[in-house]
Amino acid sequence: MLLADDEAMVRAGVRAILSADPGIDVVAEAADGRLAVDAILAHRPDVALLDIRMPNLDGLAAAEEAARLAPATAVAILTTFSESAYVARALAGGASGFLLKSGDPYELIAGVRAVADGGAFLSPKVAAHLIDRERIGRGAQARSRTAELTAREREVLGLLGAGLSNPEIAARLHLVEGTVKQYVSAILERLGVRNRVQAAIVAYEAGLVHETPGLP
Secondary structure (H helix, E strand, O other): OEEEOOOHHHHHHHHHHHOOOOOOOOOEEEOOHHHHHHHHHHHOOOEEEEEOOOOOOOHHHHHHHHHHHOOOOEEEEEEOOOOHHHHHHHHHOOOOEEEEOOOOHHHHHHHHHHHHOOOOEEOHHHHHHHHHHOOOOHHHHHHHHHOOOOHHHHHHHHHHHOOOOHHHHHHHHOOOHHHHHHHHHHHHHHHOOOOHHHHHHHHHHHOHHHHOOOOO
16 A cells, blocks of 8 residues: 655554554555655555645645546545545545544554455544534434334444444444345445445434444
């Protein structure tokens, strides 16, 4: 994967966290957005993790350019800012993930792995921020959308909304991972959403994350 951030210490810290996962290999680094795009074109990594604020070309613009020139590289945005405008532009520009530098180290690894596998990942804190800004009127709609789900599907959706991976959901609910995958696929179809990020937003809007046993 590619790691791009204009602060060397931040890159070193993020690289150290990611190195804890033997399946993640940082093949290139960049200190600005233009160099990041050049590195993506040169190395064609599976994932590019881009800081949102960089010189020459910010992470959002770099993500848009990468999506156009190297669509096989999944892009995740790394930032200290969780404003909804940044999130909306990042996702609209082709990013598959939005991660906070202040998040849990495991969340960073989980996010990178999710986008590498062709999925999407939105930091639970970012999702909560988005929902807090647009909660009025949307909660009732989300609760209506989830009302038709089974009790087990609601449990799975709540854990998904909290950022848990399929193996973690399986362990929490004492299910096999294949069964969880089936539940997730069914939930996406029944809610009419395209990916886990959109499902997580529905979970937050419907209040399922806070209803899920074992979650704070």
